[in-house]
Amino acid sequence: MNAVLQILGLFFTAGLWQLALELGALLLLPALGGTISERSGVVNIAMEGMMLTGAFTAVVTDLVWHNALLATLAAAISGGLMALIHAVVSIRFRADQIISGFAINIFAFGLTTFLIDKMTNFQGAAHVPQAYTLPVITVPVLSNIPFLGQVLFQQNIMVYVALALLVGMNIMLFRTRLGLRIRAVGEHPQAADTAGINVYTLRYGAVIASGLLSGLGGAFLSIGINNVFLPNMTDGAGYIALAAMIFGKWKPFGAFVACMIFGIGEAIYANNSTIHISQYLLNTLPYILTIVVLAAFVGKSAAPAADGLPYEPGVE
Amino acid sequence: MTTPATSQRRPQAPIAPEIPERIQRVGKALVAPLASVLFAFAVGAIIILFSGGNPIEAYQGLFCGGLGVFCTGDTYGSVAAPYRISETLVFTTPLILTGFSVAIAFRAGLFNIGGEGQLIMGAISSAVVGIHFATWPGWLLLPATLLAGILGGAVWGGIVGVLKAYTGAHEVVTTIMLNYVAIFFLQYLVTGGPLQLPGQTQVSPPIGVGANLPKLFPQAAQVFGLPGSVYRVHTGIFIALICAGIFYFLLMRTTLGYEIRAVGQSQRAARYAGVSAQRTIVKTMLIAGAFAGLAGAIQTTGIYHNLPIGYQNDTTGFDAIGVALLGQNSAIGVILSAILFAALHVGSSVMQSNAGVPASLVAMLQGLILFSIAANFLRSMKLRLPALRQAPVGTAPLPPGVAAIETEMDSSAELDTDVKA
Amino acid sequence: MSTEIREKGAWPASEQQPLAVEMREITKTWPGVVADDRVHFDVRKGEIHALIGENGAGKSTLMNILYGLLHADSGTISINGQPAQIRGPRDAIALGIGMVHQHFMLIPVLTVGENIVLGREPVTNGDFYDRSGASQRIHDISSRYGLSIDPNTRTGDLPVGLQQRVEILKVLYRGADILILDEPTGVLTPQETQDLFVVLRELVKQGKTIIFISHKLREVLEISDRVTVLRRGKVIGTVPTKETSEEQLARMMVGRDVLLRVDKQPAKPGQVALRVEHLNVKNERDLPAVRDLSLELRSGEILGIAGVEGNGQSELVEALAGTRPVASGHIWVGDKEITNSGARKTRKAGMGHIPEDRRGTGLVLNYSIADNMIFGRQRDTAFSWRGFVLLLSSIFSWAKRLIAQYDVRTPSAETPARALSGGNQQKVIVARELGSQPRVLLASQPTRGVDIGAIEFIHRQLVAQRDTGAAILLVSAELEEIRSLSDRIAVLYEGQIVSMESPEVSEERLGLLMTGGGTRTAQG
Structure with a gap:
């Protein structure tokens, strides 16, 4: 009882919401990636691996060039390259997309661990000095608003980027020609193909975009939040993003709501030192919540109709 | 794998008698897995080269460390082969069992990424029984402990089955979530929770001695020049092999297995045949969980004899996906690929310490094997290089009946797209 | 242009028309099967040309090649007298070819308007989809051809007849002059079929050329100007509709007289x-x-x-x-x-x-075929011990008996059903269902x-x-x-x-x- 009250009390602190938004934004980037990929009809469970690749690349690039912006770009590109493998295997070779995505995750884990071991002579960790990391932007004036100022206007630059991408993705998917075509390809690739739309180009593009976004998420993690690369440091964030995407019914804002729920869960966990229940038990809550929400509210019908089905022209 | 070309086997042509046809099929079944392993090793060699290592030395280390072969030369001459083989068998046992867990789910069209969580729940349940009834005699305690593991895993798998069957929640997501829940639950139990051994950190009290699986070698004697106690290999490997028989029989010789395979092909077809897809999915996941849970119980009774927190770094349940796929979800295949994966795992430490190539190469190899199985590069090559085929296939009139008259729809639709039902 | 030998004076009006489509020596093989075998196919401007044949005769394959969905192994295509390379539907659309598929190529969750303009969407401000512009254009076309429709309806909610109308509008929106209709009447009521024919005649009047794929001879006789018959991938002949009959076309399609009547005694109904x-x-x-x-x-x-x-x-x-x-x-x-x-x-x-x-x-x-032969009866005591353990030898002897009795052409009872032709797959089902009396x-x-x-x-x-x-x-x-x-x-x-x-x-x-x-x- 006491614990519940303590948790409720946390909700009235700006610190909790500030952290929740930061962690929510971290999940949002790969979740948006998953959304665009699956909207085009390619199932993507590889955000975990693409994020991990991005996190690694960001740290290494930053250590070499001392430039966070460049490191972030490199991270996005490395995520995109991983995604390209998934795209080739699942579009060109029509592989089972879940297996391919799973393979990406294992491969990325192996590759980044292998390389960090090689580079650090088996130290297994590479730290980035604070000076080269992604900065926190404190918006003048606005950040002085009580409560909201701290939550919304004292955030890492990547939080703003993620929110901008959220809005942009929503407009792109539902207001533009490109979005209409991506959705068409994900729903009924034959129909799109016969209308003269290049199914493969759009699917490759969407999958690569998912890699770019997940790579950004990785950079945010390793040079925005943690300032270090450790093997398997994503620790399931990509999978949580996947759950958030489904939770959000393959819609950007839906995914954002789900990411915030996870972010709040993680933030409570991080502020938990004063609460007298096991932090491990507390930690299971977001996962159990996801299962409950999946079971209770999200029907199968929300997924794009051709999600996960390879496309071959001329076959009905 | 069948292309319409096979439908052109003409009745009047000499039909191969049944046994050669079967052998042919076995041969075909071996080609793809072997090719994907070779592909993975080839790409791995390139990566080693680029990172400044020596692929031959590295692979020699993998095989010497894992299988006790090629242990020659200055680098590996001193490696104790029997000990390495014993270690590989220790890892093979849970891999076989979790491999069956993943494989039976695949046969029903389900992707069980939850082998790890089910294994952990099996380990927890068996430890609880092993600790709580520590004073029971071995003939009672050991079976009870194993059974508890089976039940623990089955419950964890069964949850996934029920959710999938009755709410449509995708098993990939629910199994991933349940893996985390299981790991945190384990951490809770041994970190300030009810199973923590007082005065110790993050470990439970030992299970009753009666619940320990016998070792394969006498602990007191000298075995292959080393004290018998260094060999961890235990009788659990026989349990795994018995389970292979059970797996095969269940899948291929029982009506339940028949129905599981039907559901995996097409749920509509299953309904037509009076098979409840929902109930079959639940049963499949219960069985899948049971196999993985038994793996956990065997780890408890054969290796740890308590509940350690170390499972948080265990990857058996994930490796099992590669084991099942490489083994083409068959009993023999799963055993063989479990041995391979275990050998890679065990050999990687020897490779790292002796050849200086990071052990995580093995994870890359696993990823590459999965890619190549998933993409089925071999089949794709054949399909896409028409030059390799005879240009226009004989224009002679097709034999009646076998003539694939429906080819406008069928011939190129040879993707296994039945999953959508 | 066409130098094919034909009886002169057979159809003087359209004889003078230039060719809209010329397909020459088109061959397409699937692994093991020839779908189209050196096919010649000509369509004159402004005619309704029926392409008929049995299932599997190669009609759809030929038309999918013309529309760029499939690629011929060899052969050439000319459109309006110009040699054409059709690498994909986009090329076909650019050449003025449109296709209404047998299975509608419509996306149920999108609106009628979005489906019609898909691939050629009007945009504003760069790439923003212009909904009102789309509606306006659709309105223009639908009033011109008398095909009214509400562009804002969700396509999946429409009845089949109207979905087909959306398909036709899609093709017209793309400015097609040559329309391919693949089995368009298969899903229609007789009334809807008549409505469709009115539309087709109107389209021809406005200068369109129509290729009409069918296996329904009456409809072909009613609507077409000429008929080309395909059988097992080969052209059997092209005839003017006025000079042919149902019987002749049927003979050309199947190569012999069809038994239109099944030989049977009067029924003796019992209980x-x-x-x-x-x-x-x-x-x-x-x-x-x-x-x-x-x-x-x-x-x-x-x-x-x-x-x-x-x-x-x-x-x-x-x-x-x-x-x-x-x-x-x-x-x-x-x-x-x-x-x-x-x-x-x-x-x-x-x-x-x-x-x-x-x-x-x-x-x-x-x-395997044997496993399929007990599908649905797997728990019968004849095939399993107490419904649990399969009795393989009984299953095999049962399967072999049915294979012989129902003339299923297969190498063995162990062959997977996937490897059989459609007719033989159906025979497996018939054997199984009839075999248990x-x-x-x-x-x-x-x-x-x-x-x-x-x-x-x-x-x-x-x-x-x-x-x-x-x-x-x-x-x-x-x-x-x-x-x-x-x-x-x-x-x-x-x-x-x-x-x-x-x-x-x-x-x-x-x-x-x-x-x-x-x-x-x-x-x-």
């Missing part, structure tokens, strides 16, 4: 084998599909169900077979009630079922998509089964099949039996009844 009372069944969208339907079926007779697809036939059969829940009402096989008792018990009570969807429902394609047999589209030899074989087997006392409920989209096999015909309209007819009933009357007495407007 009631299937009784249905006040049956109500809902469809996937939870709407009533079968409404208060009652019928009696006697052993030794075939009752045909005639109706336009989508009037509750599938739901009726599935409810009878135990694979779809019954909302209310009762079903008896003999004197055993089987309402809502599931497929297994229903089958045990003596119900056989040839399902309409062969590949997805009736077979497990990766199973059911009291009642539900035969749903038993010959859909199989070759003529298999059709005749299956028809003979059904009649033989009737003569040994089975009660057969036959559902088919082919009126010809219904009329030639049935002893009585029930007309199903909007989930109800609106009339019982004798097999001598005229096709016109059936057509009228199938559309609700001809009083209603076009609906799917």
Whole structure:
């Protein structure tokens, strides 16, 4: 009882919401990636691996060039390259997309661990000095608003980027020609193909975009939040993003709501030192919540109709 | 794998008698897995080269460390082969069992990424029984402990089955979530929770001695020049092999297995045949969980004899996906690929310490094997290089009946797209 | 231009027209099969040219090549006299070719407008989709050709006839001059078919060229100017419609005279084998599909169900077979009630079922033929010990017997069903369902998509089964099949039996009844 009250009390602190938004934004980037990929009809469970690749690349690039912006770009590109493998295997070779995505995750884990071991002579960790990391932007004036100022206007630059991408993705998917075509390809690739739309180009593009976004998420993690690369440091964030995407019914804002729920869960966990229940038990809550929400509210019908089905022209 | 070309086997042509046809099929079944392993090793060699290592030395280390072969030369001459083989068998046992867990789910069209969580729940349940009834005699305690593991895993798998069957929640997501829940639950139990051994950190009290699986070698004697106690290999490997028989029989010789395979092909077809897809999915996941849970119980009774927190770094349940796929979800295949994966795992430490190539190469190899199985590069090559085929296939009139008259729809639709039902 | 030798003066009006499409020496092979074999195909500007042939004759393949969906192994194509490289649908569209596919290429979740303009969307401000611009253009086209439609409806909610209209508008929106219609009447009511023909004539009047794929000879004779017949990938000939007859076209299609009538004795109906009372069944969208339907079926007779697809036939059969829940009402096989008792018990009570969807429902394609031969009866004591352990030797001897008896052409009983041709796959199902001597047999589209030899074989087997006392409920989209096999015909309209007819009933009357007495407007 006491614990519940303590948790409720946390909700009235700006610190909790500030952290929740930061962690929510971290999940949002790969979740948006998953959304665009699956909207085009390619199932993507590889955000975990693409994020991990991005996190690694960001740290290494930053250590070499001392430039966070460049490191972030490199991270996005490395995520995109991983995604390209998934795209080739699942579009060109029509592989089972879940297996391919799973393979990406294992491969990325192996590759980044292998390389960090090689580079650090088996130290297994590479730290980035604070000076080269992604900065926190404190918006003048606005950040002085009580409560909201701290939550919304004292955030890492990547939080703003993620929110901008959220809005942009929503407009792109539902207001533009490109979005209409991506959705068409994900729903009924034959129909799109016969209308003269290049199914493969759009699917490759969407999958690569998912890699770019997940790579950004990785950079945010390793040079925005943690300032270090450790093997398997994503620790399931990509999978949580996947759950958030489904939770959000393959819609950007839906995914954002789900990411915030996870972010709040993680933030409570991080502020938990004063609460007298096991932090491990507390930690299971977001996962159990996801299962409950999946079971209770999200029907199968929300997924794009051709999600996960390879496309071959001329076959009905 | 069948292309319409096979439908052109003409009745009047000499039909191969049944046994050669079967052998042919076995041969075909071996080609793809072997090719994907070779592909993975080839790409791995390139990566080693680029990172400044020596692929031959590295692979020699993998095989010497894992299988006790090629242990020659200055680098590996001193490696104790029997000990390495014993270690590989220790890892093979849970891999076989979790491999069956993943494989039976695949046969029903389900992707069980939850082998790890089910294994952990099996380990927890068996430890609880092993600790709580520590004073029971071995003939009672050991079976009870194993059974508890089976039940623990089955419950964890069964949850996934029920959710999938009755709410449509995708098993990939629910199994991933349940893996985390299981790991945190384990951490809770041994970190300030009810199973923590007082005065110790993050470990439970030992299970009753009666619940320990016998070792394969006498602990007191000298075995292959080393004290018998260094060999961890235990009788659990026989349990795994018995389970292979059970797996095969269940899948291929029982009506339940028949129905599981039907559901995996097409749920509509299953309904037509009076098979409840929902109930079959639940049963499949219960069985899948049971196999993985038994793996956990065997780890408890054969290796740890308590509940350690170390499972948080265990990857058996994930490796099992590669084991099942490489083994083409068959009993023999799963055993063989479990041995391979275990050998890679065990050999990687020897490779790292002796050849200086990071052990995580093995994870890359696993990823590459999965890619190549998933993409089925071999089949794709054949399909896409028409030059390799005879240009226009004989224009002679097709034999009646076998003539694939429906080819406008069928011939190129040879993707296994039945999953959508 | 065309130098092909033809009888001169046969069709002087269109003879003068230049060629819109010239396909030369088109060959397309699938692994092991030649779909099109050095095909020559010409279409004149402004004509309706019918392309006919049996299933698998190569019609759709040829047209998919013309539309760029498939690529020929060899051969050339000229459009309006110019040699053309058609690498994909985009090239085809650019050349003024449009295709209305047999299975509609519409995206149910998008609006009518979005479906029509997809691929050529009007945009504003760079890349923003211009909804009102799209509506305006669609309005222009639909009023010009008399094809009214609301662009803001969700496409999936439209009846079939209107979905086809959306398809035609899609093609016209892209400025097509040459329209390919692949089996356009397959899903339409006779009334909708007539509406379609009015539209087609209007399009030709406005200068369009139409290629009309069909295997329905009457429609071809009614609408086309010329007919090209394909058989097993080869052109058998091109004839002006005015100079040919149904019989001649049928001969060209199958290479011999078709037995339009099935040889059978008059039925000797016995006891009631299937009784249905006040049956109500809902469809996937939870709407009533079968409404208060009652019928009696006697052993030794075939009752045909005639109706336009989508009037509750599938739901009726599935409810009878135990694979779809019954909302209310009762079903008896003999004197055993089987309402809502599931497929297994229903089958045990003596119900056989040839399902309409062969590949997805009736077979497990990766199973061996032997395994497929017990599909649905796997727990029978004949094939399994107490319903748990499969008895492999009994299964194999059973399968081998049926393979021989029903002439299934297969290398062995272990061959996966996937490797068989469509006709042989269907024979496996027929063998399995008839082989267990059911009291009642539900035969749903038993010959859909199989070759003529298999059709005749299956028809003979059904009649033989009737003569040994089975009660057969036959559902088919082919009126010809219904009329030639049935002893009585029930007309199903909007989930109800609106009339019982004798097999001598005229096709016109059936057509009228199938559309609700001809009083209603076009609906799917």
